[in-house]
Amino acid sequence: MIKILKEDLKKIIDYSINSVLPENAVKENLKKIEFKKNKVFLISIGKAAWRMANAAKEELKDKIQKGIVITKYDYGLGNIKNMEIYEAGHPIPDKNSLKATKRAIELIKNLDDDYEILFLVSGGGSALFELPENGVTLDDIQNITSQLLKSGADIEEINAIRKRLSKVKGGKFAKLSYPKQIYALVLSDVLGDKLDSIASGPAYTDKTTTNDVFNIIKKYDIKINTEIKKVLEKERPKNISNTKHIIIGSVKLACEYAMQKAKELGYNPLLLTTMLNCEAKEAGRFFANIAKEEIKSNNPIKKPCAIIAGGETVVMVKGNGIGGRNQELAYSFAIEIEGIENIVFASVGTDGTDGPTDAAGGIVDGDTIKKIKNKGLDPLIFLENNDTYNALEESESLLKTGPTGTNVNDIMILLIN
Ligand SMILES: Nc1ncnc2c1ncn2[C@@H]1O[C@H](COP(=O)(O)OP(=O)(O)OP(=O)(O)O)[C@@H](O)[C@H]1O
Ligand SMILES: O=C(O)[C@H](O)CO
Ligand SMILES: [Mg+2]
The missing domain is CATH 3.40.50.10180 (Glycerate kinase, MOFRL-like N-terminal domain)
Incomplete structure (x- = not known):
């Protein structure tokens, strides 16, 4: 199931980026x-x-x-x-x-x-x-x-x-x-x-x-x-x-195309905002809150669903690790939804480079954090050190597109089955 969700999510991202x-x-x-x-x-x-x-x-x-x-x-x-x-x-x-x-x-x-x-x-x-x-x-x-x-x-x-x-x-x-x-x-x-x-x-x-x-x-x-x-x-x-x-x-256009593709793949699409601009890890937690509500009560939209947002979050970089705002957002989401099944989430820079890294963002699910723990690593330390590139690399959760040729902010997509 996760495999299909992930494939669908990648299709939606590809379509959205290609359209802008x-x-x-x-x-x-x-x-x-x-x-x-x-x-x-x-x-x-x-x-x-x-x-x-x-x-x-x-x-x-x-x-x-x-x-x-x-x-x-x-x-x-x-x-x-x-x-x-x-x-x-x-x-x-x-x-x-x-x-x-x-x-x-x-x-x-x-x-x-x-x-x-x-x-x-x-x-x-x-x-x-x-x-x-x-x-x-x-x-x-x-x-x-x-x-x-x-x-x-x-x-x-x-x-x-x-x-x-x-x-x-x-x-x-x-x-x-x-x-x-x-x-x-x-x-x-x-x-x-x-x-x-x-x-x-x-x-x-x-x-x-x-x-x-x-x-x-x-x-x-x-x-x-x-x-x-x-x-x-x-x-x-x-x-x-x-x-x-x-x-x-603009990112609004990218979100609209993502909605269109999600619908075509059988998900009920919901556009949350095209103006997300809070702290990246807070945005990740907020998306996790929405995911939990969705799983429990089919709210705010009936499953299977695609909850979509666009924007550009910020990171107060305090640690000396490597990462970017999309990686940090996705990773903080992953921490909150550890062990939960049937959800996949991605946050991605439409330009293909998130922060000073070669990744466009992160694509995470309920297993992401387990993979890190299974290697004997402490998941929270990566976040504290703004080292989410390495965390996502350890958990095979980096999303890499290479430079896309466009640049219309970031999109976040949550798929729940
Ligand atoms: N280790 C890190 N973890 C998380 N975020 C980081 C880290 N290092 C840098 N950043 C963030 O990455 C951002 C720069 O990355 P990026 O090149 O994706 O920006 P951009 O907004 O796409 O650039 P531009 O606006 O010029 O197109 C900085 O704002 C910084 O907050
Ligand atoms: O270059 C810049 O200033 C930013 O990407 C915003 O356009
Ligand atoms: Mg960028």
């Missing part, structure tokens, strides 16, 4: 853009950058005369005609992020008046598209980003800070490109699809205030020096007039 791959989304939405000039410069940033750029090139062909792609290491899939392809550091920017970004700006500065800009944006863009603001060094950015990523701050909070430390975020890229028109196609990995947060909104007006920024610094006890403090006080550009944005994919 960027190619179709880019091609369909390009039809909505009315370019006014005959030449297009393409700039594509983020984890999905290569595939989005390739799809745009297939669709617009030689109308795209030049372009640059900036993606994460190993996410570039070869040459694309007329394009420069760069790979750089993620989730913390490195010198290749800066080199590629500098090059992008240089290319844009040299474009003649016949060009408009097609800007393809996907999650991960914040780390990959980066040029430090005057008075800020790459070291500063690396240090502050790394503090923020471990602090439990959510992506909107993290990006509020990133925007101020950068010359290209928070609408500054649009200002740099002015008066060229920018058409942005955005694959959203931010809950609620907030355009000023996705990849730190390079071409979108920053909605955060200086007050917000210092509240975040205080709330998460981020250590900054006086030079950085001065930079953080500077306002972002307002009145950006040369950009148009279209959202072309």
